[in-house]
Amino acid sequence: MQMFFEIKNLRVRYEGAEVVKGVSLHLEEGEIVTLIGSNGAGKTTILRAVSGLKAPSAGEIWFEGTRVDGRNAQSIVKLGIVQVPQGRGLFPYMSVAENLKLGAFLRKDRRAVQKDLADVLVHFPRLKERARQQASTLSGGEQQMLAIAAAVMCRPRLLLLDEPSMGLSPLMVSEIGKIVREINATGTTVLLVEQNSRLALKLATRAYVLETGNIVVEGAADELMHSEHVRKAYLGE
Amino acid sequence: MMSGKKSVALLCVFALLVSLGVAVAACGEGEEAATTAAPTTATTGGTETTTAPVGETKTLKIGGIMGLTGPLSIPSLAFMRGWEIYADVVKEAGGVKIGNDTYMIEIIEEDSKGAAEGATTAASKLVNQDQVQFVMGAMLETEVAAIYSVTQPAGVLYATANINIPEHASDVSPDKDLFVRLAVSPDENQPLDLDYLRENYPDAVKIGVSQPDIGYEGMFDRLKASAEKRGMEVVHAEKWAWGTTDFIPTYTNIVASKPDIIFAMNSGQANDQLKAARQLGFTGPFVSNSPLGADVFLVTVQDPTMLTDVICNSPDVTHPNDAMKALMDRWTAKWPNDGFVSDAVHAYDIPWILVQAMQKAGSTDPAVVLATLEAMTNRGDLQTNEGPGYMGGQDRFGVNRVLYRPFPITRIMNGELEFAGFFDPIPE
Amino acid sequence: MKSFDVWMQAIVNGIALGWLYVLMAMGLTLMLSIMGILQLAHGEIYMMGAFLVYYLTRREIGIYPAIVVSMAAMAVLGVILERVLFRPRPGRDVALTSIVISTGLTLILSSAAVVGFGLYTKSLPPLISGSFDLFGAGVPKDRILAIGFSVVALILLYTFLKRTRLGLAMVASAQNREGSFLKGINPNHMSMAAMAIGCALAALAGALAGSILQLHPYMGSLPMINGLVTIVLGGLGSIPGAVIGGMILGLLNGILPVMFGAAAASVAPLVIVILVLLFRPKGILGHE
Numbered sequence: 001m002q003m004f005f006e007i008k009n010l011r012v013r014y015e016g017a018e019v020v021k022g023v024s025l026h027l028e029e030g031e032i033v034t035l036i037g038s039n040g041a042g043k044t045t046i047l048r049a050v051s052g053l054k055a056p057s058a059g060e061i062w063f064e065g066t067r068v069d070g071r072n073a074q075s076i077v078k079l080g081i082v083q084v085p086q087g088r089g090l091f092p093y094m095s096v097a098e099n100l101k102l103g104a105f106l107r108k109d110r111r112a113v114q115k116d117l118a119d120v121l122v123h124f125p126r127l128k129e130r131a132r133q134q135a136s137t138l139s140g141g142e143q144q145m146l147a148i149a150a151a152v153m154c155r156p157r158l159l160l161l162d163e164p165s166m167g168l169s170p171l172m173v174s175e176i177g178k179i180v181r182e183i184n185a186t187g188t189t190v191l192l193v194e195q196n197s198r199l200a201l202k203l204a205t206r207a208y209v210l211e212t213g214n215i216v217v218e219g220a221a222d223e224l225m226h227s228e229h230v231r232k233a234y235l236g237e
Numbered sequence: 238m239m240s241g242k243k244s245v246a247l248l249c250v251f252a253l254l255v256s257l258g259v260a261v262a263a264c265g266e267g268e269e270a271a272t273t274a275a276p277t278t279a280t281t282g283g284t285e286t287t288t289a290p291v292g293e294t295k296t297l298k299i300g301g302i303m304g305l306t307g308p309l310s311i312p313s314l315a316f317m318r319g320w321e322i323y324a325d326v327v328k329e330a331g332g333v334k335i336g337n338d339t340y341m342i343e344i345i346e347e348d349s350k351g352a353a354e355g356a357t358t359a360a361s362k363l364v365n366q367d368q369v370q371f372v373m374g375a376m377l378e379t380e381v382a383a384i385y386s387v388t389q390p391a392g393v394l395y396a397t398a399n400i401n402i403p404e405h406a407s408d409v410s411p412d413k414d415l416f417v418r419l420a421v422s423p424d425e426n427q428p429l430d431l432d433y434l435r436e437n438y439p440d441a442v443k444i445g446v447s448q449p450d451i452g453y454e455g456m457f458d459r460l461k462a463s464a465e466k467r468g469m470e471v472v473h474a475e476k477w478a479w480g481t482t483d484f485i486p487t488y489t490n491i492v493a494s495k496p497d498i499i500f501a502m503n504s505g506q507a508n509d510q511l512k513a514a515r516q517l518g519f520t521g522p523f524v525s526n527s528p529l530g531a532d533v534f535l536v537t538v539q540d541p542t543m544l545t546d547v548i549c550n551s552p553d554v555t556h557p558n559d560a561m562k563a564l565m566d567r568w569t570a571k572w573p574n575d576g577f578v579s580d581a582v583h584a585y586d587i588p589w590i591l592v593q594a595m596q597k598a599g600s601t602d603p604a605v606v607l608a609t610l611e612a613m614t615n616r617g618d619l620q621t622n623e624g625p626g627y628m629g630g631q632d633r634f635g636v637n638r639v640l641y642r643p644f645p646i647t648r649i650m651n652g653e654l655e656f657a658g659f660f661d662p663i664p665e
Numbered sequence: 666m667k668s669f670d671v672w673m674q675a676i677v678n679g680i681a682l683g684w685l686y687v688l689m690a691m692g693l694t695l696m697l698s699i700m701g702i703l704q705l706a707h708g709e710i711y712m713m714g715a716f717l718v719y720y721l722t723r724r725e726i727g728i729y730p731a732i733v734v735s736m737a738a739m740a741v742l743g744v745i746l747e748r749v750l751f752r753p754r755p756g757r758d759v760a761l762t763s764i765v766i767s768t769g770l771t772l773i774l775s776s777a778a779v780v781g782f783g784l785y786t787k788s789l790p791p792l793i794s795g796s797f798d799l800f801g802a803g804v805p806k807d808r809i810l811a812i813g814f815s816v817v818a819l820i821l822l823y824t825f826l827k828r829t830r831l832g833l834a835m836v837a838s839a840q841n842r843e844g845s846f847l848k849g850i851n852p853n854h855m856s857m858a859a860m861a862i863g864c865a866l867a868a869l870a871g872a873l874a875g876s877i878l879q880l881h882p883y884m885g886s887l888p889m890i891n892g893l894v895t896i897v898l899g900g901l902g903s904i905p906g907a908v909i910g911g912m913i914l915g916l917l918n919g920i921l922p923v924m925f926g927a928a929a930a931s932v933a934p935l936v937i938v939i940l941v942l943l944f945r946p947k948g949i950l951g952h953e
Contacts, residue, residue: 051846051847052846053843053846053847072851073846073847073849074846074849074850074851077847077848077849078849082847083847084847085843085844085847088844089841089843089844089847089848090841090844091836091837091840091841091844091845092840092841093840094833094836094837094840098833098837101830101833102833102834102837102845102848102850103848105830105834105848105849105850106848106849150848154848154849305779306883310881310883311786311881450927450928475926476926476927476928477922477927478922478927478928478930478931481927482878482879482884482887483678483682483878483918485674485678485805485808485919486675486678486918486919486920486921486922486923486930487922487927489671489674489675489678489923490667490671490923493667493668493670493671508786509878509879513805516795516796516805516806516807517674517796517803517805518796518803533786536787536788537786537787537788537879538788539788539790539791540791540794542794542795543794574783575783
């Protein structure tokens with residue numbers, strides 16, 4: 001059976017050092033899957049390889065039967081794989097509205113884009129209030145909302161989220177969690193990379209644990225929540 | 238860094254291609270010159286030549302330095318071309334006879350890049366590598382000093398082309414050996430211009446002056462004195478920074494002083510200055526006493542309403558004398574795509590005068606040539622393209638090491654050149 | 666105290682000069698912020714644009730169509746330069762190599778210009794002749810016209826960057842390069858657009874300067890420096906900043922020589938730049 005999204009034996013090097021050492025993972029359509037692991041485990045590097053920002057040294061990436069590794073970032077976005085990077089990837093001196101419009105840069109259906117923009121602003125009332133403000137003037141949580149909303153404007157099939165909870169207050173973290181669930185409910189598959197493993201495991205159906213470039217544990221999220229290793233290493237218990 | 242190398246390689250290939258293009262263009266130019274220069278006869282000047290050499294035929298190398306970069310690049314290039322034409326004339330005449338030998342003239346040209354360092358490098362190369370005994374050229378004061386510091390210790394005679402240095406430390410003086418100025422400073426024509434103004438614009442008495450900030454004070458004082466002597470008055474003097482391209486600021490103040498006459502002291506950019514003066518509403522006579530060709534005004538200023546009552550001291554290409562005519566024909570044959578630049582007329586004079594002195598001395602020894610030159614002080618002792626010349630300067634500089642020769646005056650009226658004639662310098 | 670006429674003339678001239686700096690600065694700042702390169706040969710593009718207008722007008726083409734053709738031609742040249750010389754290649758320091766490449770390009774283009782165009786100063790036909798009465802002071806009409814053209818060009822550019830999809834994408838890629846990749850914005854297209862627009866503006870500035878001043882193969886070096894000073898003053902990447910920076914520099918260069926003489930005028934802009942950088946290192950309207 002054809003997998004929705006699959007990474008096979010991915011290896012990535014940075015200046016000679018292998019950061020990702022043969023990772024394989026897959027996503028079924030409609031899932032939320034999380035990739036957890038400590039800082040420097042290689043999570044962000046995997047997402048960069050998927051988005052075409054970093055060429056892998058070996059391995060394959062498949063999306064709906066198409067091999068996507070080695071393609072440039074633009075063609076990957078065109079296929080529907082959209083990433084919200086760490087640090088949010090916003091355009092700080094452009095307005096909230098402009099950031100949202102740029103999210104739909106590749107879409108040619110102007111009318112539908114207008115409609116989506118209106119929908120998004122309904123969903124994110126805070127962004128609506130601040131539509132004319134510069135992105136850099138928003139709070140951290142609002143910026144994260146904007147980043148996710150801009151990604152949604154692209155109508156992604158697969159949404160890659162890199163550390164959406166980073167630097168946010170607990171209240172904001174749960175708000176973001178709610179948003180991710182809502183997006184998933186509309187049919188978007190989500191690959192969530194998180195250091196906040198508690199949040200990640202709560203949101204996800206399945207999870208992979210990455211340690212120094214290797215997947216060490218994988219399984220259903222609620223199972224991992226109870227695994228000895230995960231509890232000790234990632235949930236601080 | 239593989240790709241870094243690749244891009245450098247790409248750049249090299251690009252550079253190579255451009256150089257190749259340049260080389261091809263230059264070859265083409267050479268061929269053209271060879272075929273078209275031949276029919277023109279050696280009528281320029283009256284160089285004494287021998288068609289059947291008796292003694293040995295030798296080559297006399299003369300170094301020529303000019304700055305092909307910066308605001309003086311155009312006259313500099315014209316200078317080099319004037320020299321090349323002189324060498325061609327000598328070659329076609331079968332050489333020049335000096336003493337018992339016949340000499341071909343080879344002019345070795347170097348670019349000073351318009352700076353002292355470049356001038357030093359060029360002079361050192363000429364003196365040490367090419368072993369020249371004579372060096373000529375350079376129009377900037379710093380270049381002149383740099384060249385002299387190389388040529389004098391080597392026993393080489395240096396003939397400067399700098400016209401801006403009368404009475405400066407870098408000018409001729411009794412204490413400076415092996416140094417002559419075969420270029421007339423424009424302050425020698427100031428009295429001629431003022432006389433011309435008195436005669437043709439009797440009501441115009443108030444003068445506004447523009448001068449570059451490169452030590453024109455001495456020349457300015459002479460202008461002021463000459464003006465007062467004629468019942469005229471300098472009402473405003475404005476200095477502009479060397480390298481200026483926009484003359485509106487300079488002329489804002491000059492025009493605001495409401496002069497009857499504007500006198501643009503020796504500047505190769507007098508055409509741009511005229512434009513600024515006219516744009517700011519000045520309609521009176523405008524004097525340019527630099528060698529900048531009156532024809533250049535026509536080509537560059539274009540607007541006939543601006544091109545009226547402009548008085549120039551450059552050779553008038555539309556009214557050439559026989560010598561100029563021959564020179565211009567050779568230029569056109571050799572560089573058909575470039576308009577004639579009249580600085581070539583003065584440039585040609587320099588090696589020609591050196592050779593006249595060598596012929597009189599019967600020697601190519603720099604010290605002997607200098608001594609002979611210093612004694613050629615009667616009008617007509619030297620021939621120049623502008624008419625009878627002589628060496629002078631005893632009264633003003635303490636030594637007869639400066640060329641004097643007639644000055645042309647041309648007036649531009651309604652976009653047309655009116656040639657007034659050549660005038661002998663008057664002592665003042 | 667100088668008269669009103671003198672002040673007016675100095676100010677108008679300063680503003681005209683300032684707008685030429687702004688046109689140069691816009692190209693430099695677009696290339697610097699979108700491509701991350703310092704295009705030191707931008708002055709040579711300005712020079713070539715001006716010479717192209719000169720040769721076109723000699724072929725009986727009116728000056729205005731000639732300027733448009735020259736802008737288009739320089740835009741194409743910009744695209745070619747981006748493709749051949751400035752396109753980033755993995756593993757090489759973009760900023761550093763661009764400095765090396767564009768320095769080489771400066772030498773090649775100016776030498777080629779000396780060979781191709783000759784060392785003779787040339788003039789474009791005047792855009793317009795005579796002077797204009799501005800509150801009683803006579804100011805050269807060509808300067809006023811140059812201001813007009815520059816302002817129109819800048820308004821068009823501003824509208825393009827603010828209102829069009831491509832323009833917004835250019836601004837975006839200048840503000841967050843990687844973020845723009847992740848939106849599917851092709852950085853190479855943005856670079857080409859930046860070069861094309863920058864070179865077209867340089868050609869316009871060159872043509873205007875060539876018409877009010879003069880043409881020669883080395884005409885580009887001073888405007889290049891003034892363009893750089895303008896973006897340093899105004900703040901990198903800011904259009905209003907470039908306008909303010911250009912006006913400050915232009916007015917200094919227009920007024921100081923008239924009020925205080927040439928000597929003071931040549932040092933003052935440098936002093937101002939140092940002062941601005943001392944108290945506001947990011948420039949007047951710069952970000953961080």
